[in-house]
Amino acid sequence: MMIMTKVKKIMLANVPVLTKKAKISEAITLIGSKPHGCVIIVESKKPIGIITELDIVREIVAKGSSVNKSLDTIMSSPVTTMLLDTTIEEANKIIDTKKYRKYPVVDRGNLVGLVTENDIVNSIGYNIRFHRNLQNLVLILFVLFEFFVVGYKILFNLFAGIP
Numbered sequence: 001m002m003i004m005t006k007v008k009k010i011m012l013a014n015v016p017v018l019t020k021k022a023k024i025s026e027a028i029t030l031i032g033s034k035p036h037g038c039v040i041i042v043e044s045k046k047p048i049g050i051i052t053e054l055d056i057v058r059e060i061v062a063k064g065s066s067v068n069k070s071l072d073t074i075m076s077s078p079v080t081t082m083l084l085d086t087t088i089e090e091a092n093k094i095i096d097t098k099k100y101r102k103y104p105v106v107d108r109g110n111l112v113g114l115v116t117e118n119d120i121v122n123s124i125g126y127n128i129r130f131h132r133n134l135q136n137l138v139l140i141l142f143v144l145f146e147f148f149v150v151g152y153k154i155l156f157n158l159f160a161g162i163p
Contacts, residue, residue, distance in 0.1 A: 007091055008084040010123050011105045011113035017042045020049065020072035024059065027051050027071055038102050040111055041075045047104040047111045049075030081106045082115060091120045 016030045016039045027039045031053055041049035051071055059065045059074045081104045082091055094103070095117050105113035 005088045005123055006084065007082050007086045007088070007105055007115050007120075008113070010088070010119045011084075011115045012036060012119070013113050015040050015104070015111060015114040017111065018071060019043065020075065021070050023067065024056060024065070024069050024071065024074065025067035028056060028067065031056070036102075036114060038114070039071075040079070040104050040114065041071055041077070042111055045110040047079050047081060047106065049077035050079045050102065050104065051075050052102065079104055083107070084112060088120055088123050091115065095120060 016034045016036055018026055018030065018039050018041060020041050020043065022041075030039050031037065031051075038050055038052040040047050041051065049071070051074060055074055055076065059069075060067065065074075080094065080098050080100060082094060084105060084107045086094075086105075091103075101117045103115050104111050105115055
């Protein structure tokens with residue numbers, strides 16, 4: 001039986017959010033104070049866009065834009081989301097298809113968390129290690145059972161006088 005880990009078990013809560021009319025400078029401050037590396041743009045608790053560190057670098061450094069521009073001018077939209085009950089396997093397929101590194105997690109359309117490509121890859125690695133260890137345990141139990149059966153037969157034959 002395969003354990004079906006869900007995105008809700010590995011997602012990050014308390015995602016940094018701003019509105020689309022917030023300034024790039026606000027996003028820079030928020031991203032700098034959180035480990036997520038992005039800000040989700042919301043409207044009535046629904047994710048409508050995302051801005052990553054790379055988006056800001058491209059906008060400010062490469063294009064020379066002002067930090068006073070509103071986020072709706074640089075946010076990636078529409079944003080690809082995942083549901084709370086999305087399995088890790090389904091999430092991995094989404095990553096393979098969309099090629100993004102960060103995904104807002106939604107419940108009934110409302111933002112509830114954030115899951116990253118690294119979170120999903122690490123979870124898959126954990127599941128593989130868990131199943132490998134479980135297989136090894138079953139193998140050890142099987143070998144011990146075989147030793148018990150062979151030992152029992154030897155002892156039975158000795159006490160029964162069977163050569």
